[in-house]
Amino acid sequence: MARTQRSTVWLWRWRRNPLRRRSDVLEAWVLLTACVLALVGGLLAGLVTQGAVERDLDRQRVERQAVTAVLVEDAKGKLSAGAADDDRVWATARWTAPDGSTRTSQTKVRPDTPAGTRVTVWTDQHGVLTSKPVTHEEARLQADLVGVLAAVTASGLAAAGAHVTRACLDRRRMEQWAADWARTDTRRGGKTT
Structure with missing residues (x-):
């Protein structure tokens, strides 16, 4: 049985052809x-x-800065912040904002951290607590x-x-x-x- 070869016509839609439609x-x-x-x-x-x-x-990396804060309460006995946080817990910390005012907020620390311990927190240019910026x-x-x-x-x-x-x-x-x-x-x- 003989095989027939099929020819492919490239760009057939662009050629003039009586069967070509506007569509x-x-x-x-x-x-x-x-x-x-x-x-x-x-x-x-x-x-x-x-x-x-x-x-x-x-x-964000330029605007955020590391600030030293002091824990105002013991972290012992607090609930874990989550499994993805290496069993860290929420505790209240106090720091000084760039305008000189004292700020207080919750931050994540290790569960055995006592009150009065210095911890590093990240703040924005207004002194509001924020997350650590990503590296380059x-x-x-x-x-x-x-x-x-x-x-x-x-x-x-x-x-x-x-x-x-x-x-x-x-x-x-x-x-x-x-x-x-x-x-x-x-x-x-x-x-x-």
């Missing part, structure tokens, strides 16, 4: 636009997001991961938009085909022209 040309433009948006738009979205996240984390390497990693996520999301949105548009075009083509078939189907009393 075929529209679909070709939609696919081209989606590819460009997925590549360029995804890359730009990823780079812009990565830069914004890294700048924000760098700003951690900030870079977080920014890179968020940038990749933004690039994938932007590319996925472009691909999803193209898929929805192609589905609408296919549905429209099927409706046109059914209407043409109904006009020419002689089995149902139609006329051939």
Whole structure:
């Protein structure tokens, strides 16, 4: 048995052809636009997001400062803050803010820490207790991961938009085909022209 070779016609939607429909040309433009948006738009979205996240984390690292605080109560007998906190507990600490006022708030310490012990806490520029800032390497990693996520999301949105548009075009083509078939189907009393 002889095998037949099938030839692939590249860019058939762009060529002049009596069988080419307007929806075929529209679909070709939609696919081209989606590819460009997925590549360029995804890359730009990823780079812009990565830069914004890294700048924000760098700003936090500059604005936050380590301050020495004093525990005003024993940490013994307190409940654990959580399994992820190495069994640390909440205790009240007091420190001096940059404006000279005395602040008091809860911080996490080891369970055997007595009152009067000096502990390091992190505050923002107004003296409000905050979390420890991430290191430069951690900030870079977080920014890179968020940038990749933004690039994938932007590319996925472009691909999803193209898929929805192609589905609408296919549905429209099927409706046109059914209407043409109904006009020419002689089995149902139609006329051939």
